[in-house]
Amino acid sequence: MMMKDIENREAINDMARELLRLMAAGTTHMVDDVRRVPAGDYLDEERFRTERTKLFRETPLVVAFTAELREPGSFKLHEETGVSVLVVRNEQGQAKAFVNACRHRGAKLTEEPCGKQKRFTCPYHAWSFDLNGALASLPANNLFGDVDKATLGLVELPCEERHGMIFAVLTPGAVMDLDSFLSGGEDLLRGWHLERNTLVGRRDLETRANWKLALDSYCENYHFHVLHSADFSYKVKNCAHHVRFGDKGQHWYLAWPSKSLEELRNVPESEWQDVHSHFSILHFIYPNTIMALYPETLSVKQLYPGASVAEQNTKMAFFSREADPSEEVKQLIQNRFDVFYKVLQQEDYWVCGGAYKNLESGMLPEILFGRNEPALTWLHDALDEGVGVKPAEKVREIIAA
Ligand code: FES
Ligand SMILES: [Fe+2]
Incomplete structure (x- = not known):
């Protein structure tokens, strides 16, 4: 054995x-x-x-375990702190953490506790975001008006996977020194x-x-x-x-x-x-x-x-x-x-x-x-x-x- x-x-x-x-x-x-x-x-x-x-x-938190996000596209919601965080594994296999809030008018992109998908499409007006948080499509873009899609990705949080745990700091731009x-x-x-x-x-x-x-x-x-x-x-x-x-x-x-x-x-x-x-x-x-x-x-x-x-x-x-x-x-x-x-x-x-x-x-x-x-x-x-x-x-x- x-x-x-x-x-x-x-x-x-x-x-x-x-x-x-x-x-x-x-x-x-x-x-x-x-x-x-x-x-x-x-x-x-x-x-x-x-x-x-x-x-x-302001402190690194274990927001998920590797075992919860095995495949690219798998995600988990972490909402216990009052911030709705979407922890996602992207196509390259990296763990990412985003605020689960649409950049149009703030709707939650998902309320599922976990799952697997290629994109997150907002239930309100169908803006959709890819696994790296980028705004992938903005329906009726020509009617909506002039916005720079590149600046309208999901709000990203510092995130790093280590020893089977996924850590994040729930402050955008914070330095995380694991x-x-x-x-x-x-x-x-x-x-x-x-x-x-x-x-x-x-x-x-x-x-x-x-x-x-x-x-x-x-x-x-x-x-x-x-x-x-x-x-x-x-x-x-x-x-x-x-x-x-x-x-x-x-x-x-x-x-x-x-x-x-x-x-x-x-x-x-x-x-x-x-x-x-x-x-x-x-x-x-x-x-x-x-x-x-x-x-x-x-x-x-x-x-x-x-x-x-x-x-x-x-x-x-x-x-x-x-x-x-x-x-x-x-x-x-x-x-x-x-x-x-x-x-x-x-x-x-x-x-x-x-x-x-x-x-x-x-x-x-x-x-x-x-x-x-x-x-x-x-x-x-x-x-x-x-x-x-x-x-x-x-x-x-x-x-x-
Ligand atoms: S709030 Fe998300 S598309 Fe409008
Ligand atoms: Fe006990």
């Missing part, structure tokens, strides 16, 4: 080695101190507006070959809460054996390996062991097989993308601010890591996805909604992240810096364990 994720073998073994060490010591990675987050960070309207601009208009944005994490991301994945399903997760409170649910495993005791009791309690990356340390990945990892303890590393089957790997791509990666599947959760500070929008997508999975494999993945969905919706998002009501009541001054929840501290330090709140005085590296 072919070894899975051969290019990340070394990184996977490093994670396994560190997890075994932590398990033997009965501990986890920690930061230096408890982090306090004022309740207002989740309630403040002005901060909310700043987040929508700084984090969702080399620095993803620095330190690219080898690992490349090694997963996310571009080979196949989309199996999508679903939304619902709760009434600020988007950051929902995002917090994904950043620690301290709650697994309590909130998810029925489902995740096979995980090792309070044990996780943490690594941050990116030019500002804004992204990270975590590894969470299953009890079965112990089976490797007395096996020489040269004989380790299917190492990754003994732990979960969770990536966070700042500011809003969570990817849970397993040998056979990838699940993606993307969290967005809703219409108000008290509303969020979570889009979940589930992929097979095979390029062409059989119907049987797809069904197995769908079943697994249904379990994850149920746990997240009925447990994590239920708790989140209740906690948000409590924050809204104004009775709580703050919430706390423990030393054993480093990724939460990192997340909120990065978000604070992203919105221009004074950053934490020191970068909080893992210092204990």
Whole structure:
């Protein structure tokens, strides 16, 4: 059998080695101190507006996955930020992002969530645009009057495809520097070959809460054996390996062991097989993308601010890591996805909604992240810096364990 994720073998073994060490010591990675987050960070309207601009208009976002836009002409709508973005693969195979707005009178060119076509023809007066966004035809041009068609292409947004993800900044003309944005994490991301994945399903997760409170649910495993005791009791309690990356340390990945990892303890590393089957790997791509990666599947959760500070929008997508999975494999993945969905919706998002009501009541001054929840501290330090709140005085590296 072919070894899975051969290019990340070394990184996977490093994670396994560190997890075994932590398990033997009965501990986890920690930061230096408890982090306090004022309740207002989740309630403040002005901060909310700043987040929508700084984090969702001026920061690179994963707007699609390569697996969602396989063929030339395939497209996906990305509207969760309030900007209707048309992500398209052109005839040359490049990913492009355009504002989904006709240059005549602004109508949406399409309302289909995804699809495949050679041109986008406006439903209003049939102006049509090619896959590079150029205005290809303007019906009754002689009657319409004198306009320079060359200047009336779709509004284009900076867009670049990397490691199976399509990034865009939702500000025309912005500079997107993915080399620095993803620095330190690219080898690992490349090694997963996310571009080979196949989309199996999508679903939304619902709760009434600020988007950051929902995002917090994904950043620690301290709650697994309590909130998810029925489902995740096979995980090792309070044990996780943490690594941050990116030019500002804004992204990270975590590894969470299953009890079965112990089976490797007395096996020489040269004989380790299917190492990754003994732990979960969770990536966070700042500011809003969570990817849970397993040998056979990838699940993606993307969290967005809703219409108000008290509303969020979570889009979940589930992929097979095979390029062409059989119907049987797809069904197995769908079943697994249904379990994850149920746990997240009925447990994590239920708790989140209740906690948000409590924050809204104004009775709580703050919430706390423990030393054993480093990724939460990192997340909120990065978000604070992203919105221009004074950053934490020191970068909080893992210092204990
Ligand atoms: S608004 Fe699109 S053709 Fe008129
Ligand atoms: Fe959870």
